[in-house]
Amino acid sequence: MSAVSTQVRARRRDTLPPALWLVVTGLLLAALNLRTAVTSIGPLLAEIQAGLSTSAAMAGVLTTLPVICFAALGGVTPALVRRFGDRIVLLTALGAMVLGLVVRSSVTSVPVFLLASAAALAGGAVGNVAIPTIVKRYFPDRIGPLTTAYSTSLAVGAMLAAAVTVPVEQASGGDWQLALGVWVVPALVAMVPWLLLRRPPAPPSHTAVPAAPARVRGIGRSRLAWMMLVAFGCQSLIAYVMFGWLPEIMRDHGYSSAEAGVMLAVFTGISIPISLVIPVLAARRPTQRGMMLFLVSGYLLGLPAMWWGGNAVVTWVGLVLTAVAMGTFPLMLTLFALRTRTPTGTAALSAFAQSGGYLMAGVGPLLVGVLFEATGSWTLPFALLLVTAVVYAVAGWTTTGPHHLEDELPPETAG
DSSP, X not given: OHXXXXXXXXXXXXXXXXXXXXXXXHHHHHHHTTTXXXXXXXXXXXXXXXXXXOOHHHHHHHHHHHHHHHHHHHTTHHHHHHHHOHHHHHHHHHHHHHHHHHHHTSOOOHHHHHHHHHHHHHHHHHHHHHHHHHHHHHOTTOHHHHHHHHHHHHHHHHHHHHHHHHHHHHHTTSOHHHHHHTTHHHHHHHHHHHHHOOSOXXXXXXXXXXXXXXXXXXXXXOHHHHHHHHHHHHHHHHHHHHHHHXXXXXXXXXOOHHHHHHHHHHHHHTHHHHHHHHHHHHHTOSOOHHHHHHHHHHHHHHHHHHHHOOSHHHHHHHHHHHHHHTTHHHHHHHHHHHTOSSHHHHXXXXXXXXXXXXXXXXXXXXXXXXXXXXXXXXXXXXXXXXHHHHHHHHHHHHHTSSOOGGGGSOGGGOX
């Protein structure tokens, strides 16, 4: 028994050598920063509008900027990873994030602020695609636990940015630029593991995945790929409308800016326990249809309650139900690996769905700003969200079925 225990311990040490632990640390710290540049904006949107002298429509552009960046950069990330490697790509993206956060916290010019915000969002855009690919490459037998870990880290970062930004702004005498700039610190810390990781580690020998070509061609012929794009786009549209406009919606319901910031923090914080459970459960099942329909139903019940906002109880119930439905995000991240057979397929599906999905989602925050400014009411914006949730449920039925991307592509297009 002692010899067996020794062999088991040795096998576990071989499974995760120090270099791979460094990769895990780097993934978690990078994920912590993927949403801070986004969720730090919503609680201070009114102050930013005043400081930059912008309209509600221009605020819509600001809330749309994240998805535009994600769409533009997500599609090229696999090519960048093939050309320069995981370490260089993520390290460069985090460096761009640091630069953007510094610049946008020190200017009052709208064009410069938008450009700096785009740079700050580059890390999130690249990480969205690169991290699932890295998990598939180095941890193919731990997709559930690793997706749980980094999606939880992402949720923690989003919650902290939503919760802390307004108190920092108030403690600094109303300095909204300083409140946005503090998020440069965790971004700098996230760069450290990738600086220490001088060369890419080799995946553990017992976790080898099937051999794959350098790239997957003809992905546009896959029905699964298109349904993943639509599903991811619907999820992202709802998410970024909430990230950008939830504090303003709550202000119109009579809450203060600090209370609205807390509500956004609670909204993002609820996704933490959801992120701990969803990927692991999803990885254990051949299909995830029941899980998807359960989560999407939270949108269909929660959004009308938030829309009505008749009293505090109804508003909070709607907020909680909608936040639970946001658990579809870690589910989508898990599906990128579960619906593919190789790291190359994961990268191709992730890039295709995220770049196109974020492009589709980019309409949401901007359209909400235009609709609200035109009507002075949240009725049409919430109607848009409810229609999006219904489309999401339809597309989600396909994405959670027992399919694999590579099986839908003819042999001549998969190599």
